[in-house]
Amino acid sequence: MTDNTQPVDTILNPADPGQGATLTRAVSDIFEAGRLRLQTLILLRWLAVGGQATAVVFTAFIMDFELPLEWCLGAIAASAWLNVILTVRYPAPRRLGEREAAAYLAYDILQLGVLLYLTGGLENPFAFLFLVPVTISATTLSLRATIALAALAFALVTFLGPYHLPLPWFAGEEVRLPPLWLLGMWVALVLGLAFMTAYAFRVAREGRRMSAALSATQLVLAREQRLSALDGLAAAAAHELGTPLATISLVTKELKQEAGSSLDPALVEDLELLHSQAERCRDILGNLSLRGQAGDVVHSRMSxxxxxxxxxxxxxxxxxxxxxxxxxxxxxxxxxxxxxxxxxxxxxxxxxxxxxxxxxxxxxxxxxxxxxxxxxxxxxxxxxxxxxxxxxxxxxxxxxxxxxxxxxxxxxxxxxxxxxxxxxxxxxxxxxxxxxxxxxxxxxxxxxxxxxxxxxxxxxxxxxxx
CATH class of the missing domain: 3.30.565.10 (Histidine kinase-like ATPase, C-terminal domain)
Incomplete structure (x- = not known):
């Protein structure tokens, strides 16, 4: 005796190991349902485009800081055009395969890396946004895809520490943060990537596993309830079919009596066979009806x-x-x-x-x-x-x-x-x-x-x- 070591085929019915396919498909559907929808990814990217455009415009025109405005707007426009193309090309409810979703999230990480390179690298306080695509991957994609995206983010964070354009600031002034502060930012981002990836992946995985297990439980219970109702269905079928079978039996008997000896012996034999088979069907249905009634008593109360x-x-x-x-x-x-x-x-x-x-x-x-x-x-x-x-x-x-x-x-x-x-x-x-x-x-x-x-x-x- 143990918990949870039975194969799929024995979960649906311990006494009948031929029912596993339904449960396998159902549980697989639960895990597939956790995949990332294209519409969700497009919506999140629109939010990123709006936030990035607002930050760049505010910095350039309200704060009057110097920054490579054309390059920044070009990187933001690339994401906007990608969203437009995906919206026109694919239906909104489409679910992405793992490789496709990972590729889109990798693009988001690279686009963010380009923007941060143009605006100060790790000196830019928005560097923490590297956590967002990796966290999305951890909650929807496999561990392998998530590790790959986290490695890409780690590489970009490491690169942006020493290599980047100056942080946007007032004209004629330049900001240079201490190396120790940049090292602290790098450590914080790396630890944040590791922690958020592990935490989000574990929580999402446990949620999917529990959802799939509960769905399997519902399937088992529904099937067992259908089996327990078969006796009642047999009794109902016997009741409904009893009348037409009685009619068939009566008509064949009357045909044989009225025709007398004028019928061909072969036809008489056929009528007798039809009458006997109708009576046999009535007997079988009668036994099913009695069995269903007896089963109801046993099933409703048993020692x-x-x-x-x-x-x-x-x-x-x-x-x-x-x-x-x-x-x-x-x-x-x-x-x-x-x-x-x-x-x-x-x-x-x-x-x-x-x-x-x-x-x-x-x-x-x-x-x-x-x-x-x-x-x-x-x-x-x-x-x-x-x-x-x-x-x-x-x-x-x-x-x-x-x-x-x-x-x-x-x-x-x-x-x-x-x-x-x-x-x-x-x-x-x-x-x-x-x-x-x-x-x-x-x-x-x-x-x-x-x-x-x-x-x-x-x-x-x-x-x-x-």
């Missing part, structure tokens, strides 16, 4: 023993003993084991956790339940290697792989090396907590090995209302 047995049943053929134990708590008022309201979330989560326990056990898995007057607890334990000590505090986070199997214990459907998406335990924990339970994970003690997962509900939450 604790039946719940555990049904959850463990798909994994009994995987070479491990699965023992189910039920016992009341020590208090005298515990009474009989409670019935459970059938909930898709509980069944899926139990199957997921039991499958993990089977995959990582050596010989045996114990699914135990105990109850008191106020609580119900289900524990799933195995005799495997247990959870890794360095990640046990991260249990429940998406994309966390915690254990490796013991030699020879790998069971079908288990990704022991953590090569899957790492969502199994996260989905199970999320679904269980939706039902009002508390999940506690720990390793075995008292000289034993293995992992233990405890699910604890208030009894009033799971019992059917009278």
């Amino acid at each position: 604790l023993a039946v719940l555990l047995d049904e959850a463990a049943d798909p994994f009994r053929d995987r070479g491990r003993e699965i023992a189910i134990e039920l016992s009341p708590d020590s208090e005298a008022s515990a009474g009989e084991p409670p019935d459970f309201v059938r909930q898709t979330e509980i069944m899926y989560a139990l199957r997921n956790l039991i499958e993990n326990a089977v995959a990582f056990s050596r010989t045996k898995v114990v699914v135990a339940a105990k109850w008191s007057a106020d609580t119900v607890e289900i524990s799933i334990s195995d005799d495997g290697p247990g959870f890794s000590a360095n990640v046990i505090d991260q249990l429940g986070e998406p994309y966390v792989s915690t254990r490796r199997t013991v030699p020879g214990s790998k069971s079908p459907g288990a990704d022991i090396d953590g090569g899957g998406m790492g969502l199994g335990f996260f989905i199970a924990k999320t679904l269980i907590e939706r039902t009002g339970a508390r999940l506690v994970a720990a390793n075995a003690t008292r000289g034993q090995t293995g992992a233990i997962i405890r699910l604890i509900w208030p009894r009033r939450v799971v019992e059917p209302r009278a």
Whole structure:
């Protein structure tokens, strides 16, 4: 048993490893949705163009400072024309590929570097704007692209320290800042680039991972709910199709009686076959209707023993003993084991956790339940290697792989090396907590090995209302 080591194919349905494609595409779409839109990049560049033009015009005409005005306006106009070309060439909702987005952001860094070269280099207080394109990359692009852009910004910051035109100032005067101050500016910009890149990338990555994991949880829950509704649909289909099948059966019977012996024997045989097949269809639909009604009763109210047995049943053929134990708590008022309201979330989560326990056990898995007057607890334990000590505090986070199997214990459907998406335990924990339970994970003690997962509900939450 472990969290988040199941492959994609077993996340959608632990007992049916053929449903992974949908989840793979859905989670991939979540990460793709984090890519940079062209419209966003164009808007940000227009803001930069407006700010740069305002600063240059204010410096030249209001402050009356000397600066290479034509070159500065030319660099700003290049960005404006690039925006115009992109707006005309591409639709606004277009999402940029990673290389394309990185190229546009690299252009923004180079354009800013040209402006700073013309206006004082690191002596210009606007040098901190190097952080903006790199931060945008960190929140939308891959780590490799972000590192490349940060390296470009670092190179330009290093170059602009000693090499630049004079800082714009009053006519006839020149400003020369101390080398130590320029060194401090360089250090501050370099550290700012490193910190902002790492911080923004980590925060954005965690947000995308959590969004994708929650979307996967919603897909799992929706599918399980559809499966649980099939019995009701079967009963409804039996009811709707019963009338036309009865009509077909009656008409064939009457045709045979009215025609008597005047019909060709081959036609009589065909009528008999049609009548028998219609009756057979009615019988099949009748059985489906009864099964749907019986299923409704079972699904709406089931005993604790039946719940555990049904959850463990798909994994009994995987070479491990699965023992189910039920016992009341020590208090005298515990009474009989409670019935459970059938909930898709509980069944899926139990199957997921039991499958993990089977995959990582050596010989045996114990699914135990105990109850008191106020609580119900289900524990799933195995005799495997247990959870890794360095990640046990991260249990429940998406994309966390915690254990490796013991030699020879790998069971079908288990990704022991953590090569899957790492969502199994996260989905199970999320679904269980939706039902009002508390999940506690720990390793075995008292000289034993293995992992233990405890699910604890208030009894009033799971019992059917009278």
